[in-house]
Amino acid sequence: MALAAMALAMSAPSFAHGVNRTGESAASQSRLRPTVNNRPPHYDAILAGGGAAGLSTAFHLCQALPGISLLIVDERARCRVDHSWCYWSRSPSHLDQLAYRTWDRLAIVGGTHTMVASLAPYRYHMLRTGDYCRFMHATLAGQPGVHFARASIDDIEDGPDKVTVHTDETHYTAAWVFDSRHPTALNLQASSRHHYLLQHFVGWEIATDEPVFDPCVPHLFDFRTPQQGAMRFLYVLPYAEDRGLVEYTVFSDSLLPAGSYATALRAFLETVLGVQTYRILRAERGVIPMTDRPFLRRQGSRVLNIGTRGGRVKPSSGFAFERIQQDAAAIARSLKAHGHPFDLPISPRRYRTFDAMLLRILQRRGELGQAIFLQLFMRNPIQRVFRFLDEEDTPWGNVKLMLTVPPLPFIRAWLSMVFEGLVQ
Numbered sequence: 001m002a003l004a005a006m007a008l009a010m011s012a013p014s015f016a017h018g019v020n021r022t023g024e025s026a027a028s029q030s031r032l033r034p035t036v037n038n039r040p041p042h043y044d045a046i047l048a049g050g051g052a053a054g055l056s057t058a059f060h061l062c063q064a065l066p067g068i069s070l071l072i073v074d075e076r077a078r079c080r081v082d083h084s085w086c087y088w089s090r091s092p093s094h095l096d097q098l099a100y101r102t103w104d105r106l107a108i109v110g111g112t113h114t115m116v117a118s119l120a121p122y123r124y125h126m127l128r129t130g131d132y133c134r135f136m137h138a139t140l141a142g143q144p145g146v147h148f149a150r151a152s153i154d155d156i157e158d159g160p161d162k163v164t165v166h167t168d169e170t171h172y173t174a175a176w177v178f179d180s181r182h183p184t185a186l187n188l189q190a191s192s193r194h195h196y197l198l199q200h201f202v203g204w205e206i207a208t209d210e211p212v213f214d215p216c217v218p219h220l221f222d223f224r225t226p227q228q229g230a231m232r233f234l235y236v237l238p239y240a241e242d243r244g245l246v247e248y249t250v251f252s253d254s255l256l257p258a259g260s261y262a263t264a265l266r267a268f269l270e271t272v273l274g275v276q277t278y279r280i281l282r283a284e285r286g287v288i289p290m291t292d293r294p295f296l297r298r299q300g301s302r303v304l305n306i307g308t309r310g311g312r313v314k315p316s317s318g319f320a321f322e323r324i325q326q327d328a329a330a331i332a333r334s335l336k337a338h339g340h341p342f343d344l345p346i347s348p349r350r351y352r353t354f355d356a357m358l359l360r361i362l363q364r365r366g367e368l369g370q371a372i373f374l375q376l377f378m379r380n381p382i383q384r385v386f387r388f389l390d391e392e393d394t395p396w397g398n399v400k401l402m403l404t405v406p407p408l409p410f411i412r413a414w415l416s417m418v419f420e421g422l423v424q
């Protein structure tokens with residue numbers, strides 16, 4: 001759907017007290033906000049955090065419930081423009097038009113062997129965060145009931161009839177709050193019952209003088225880098241023969257010294273790809289928590305955690321963006337159908353056990369990660385791997401997939417988890 005047509009399709013009049021209608025230079029407009037009888041303005045829903053999950057949820061709420069009054073509160077003044085989100089999907093969506101690149105094939109590279117898989121019916125998309133955020137802000141700002149506030153949220157107070165969101169300057173109330181504030185506030189830590197790893201990476205967008213990349217084939221996992229006791233790989237997104245993003249990624253329990261990422265990137269570019277002259281156009285870095293610790297979804301009677309905070313990051317892969325989109329659509333469906341946002345799909349428990357086993361292996365024997373991921377992708381159709389990672393395959397599909405990975409580490413992990421009472 002064209003952007004303008006989509007904005008029109010979503011428009012329906014409603015009244016809500018204004019905070020900031022554009023969300024662009026939203027510098028603490030909340031001080032100027034009108035009140036009614038000295039009461040803070042009330043909304044149908046407040047999005048606590050306006051990143052990937054907050055904006056997606058707002059978008060789906062507006063589509064399902066035209067005229068809904070929403071307040072999106074974020075401490076940032078502007079959209080993040082410093083990285084990108086990639087995801088696979090087999091259904092066309094409103095996000096397709098925003099894709100910076102879309103690919104129909106992916107490569108997995110191990111040692112001397114390269115496997116190139118055709119993805120159909122899936123496609124692999126890359127969105128730039130700035131494009132996504134600007135699109136969402138423009139579309140949502142066209143909705144009469146949607147308002148933005150720039151403020152840091154200190155506390156969310158749940159109540160039987162309404163929720164109160166306290167910011168550094170004022171407070172607001174709403175019937176529902178969707179909370180995606182950063183999970184660092186949740187004090188994520190390893191525990192004897194759960195596994196906790198970090199996916200950490202530094203990427204360089206580079207331009208070269210010679211053709212280096214095949215623009216049709218990203219490398220999802222390229223293991224041509226020393227493993228040194230942890231799972232390490234390069235993630236290569238080619239934009240053109242002479243331009244692409246190369247990301248050095250590690251799954252481990254702590255970050256590397258700052259310079260190590262650059263050293264590994266240089267070694268890969270110069271030794272493996274044979275690129276001697278290149279310009280770094282942009283750098284991106286990130287840390288994504290990978291844990292099987294259960295995330296609380298419902299936080300009281302009127303607050304739902306979403307995004308990373310709501311456990312939408314797939315523990316064993318770090319992918320979250322498409323899961324966030326699915327979740328946002330499900331929240332809107334629930335609110336429309338039942339008048340509450342809590343009727344959400346729950347994925348089968350067996351996926352928690354698979355995630356926990358893999359995290360246990362990666363945490364204790366990180367050097368095995370390469371063989372596991374290579375066999376997973378090379379001995380299965382990639383569509384089966386996607387269904388597994390999306391937690392939507394049948395038990396028989398899961399069995400077929402598990403029969404292709406090195407058995408001993410998984411048997412050991414499973415037995416040790418049974419012994420420790422971690423498998424129910």
Ligand SMILES: Cc1cc2nc3c(=O)[nH]c(=O)nc-3n(C[C@H](O)[C@H](O)[C@H](O)COP(=O)(O)OP(=O)(O)OC[C@H]3O[C@@H](n4cnc5c(N)ncnc54)[C@H](O)[C@@H]3O)c2cc1C
Pocket residue numbers: 048049050051052053054073074075076083084085086087151152153154180181182285286287288306307308309313318319320321322324
């Ligand atoms: C660098 C990076 C790259 C990633 N790439 C991918 C990818 O390619 N594919 C994929 O599937 N997943 C990816 N992920 C994982 C995941 O999709 C993203 O982290 C995604 O942004 C999570 O969405 P979120 O809404 O939970 O968090 P965010 O997008 O970070 O949004 C949280 C928002 O809350 C605001 N906030 C926080 N605290 C407060 C407060 N106290 N008051 C007000 N506002 C507050 C923040 O300013 C922020 O805007 C990536 C993660 C990172 C960090």
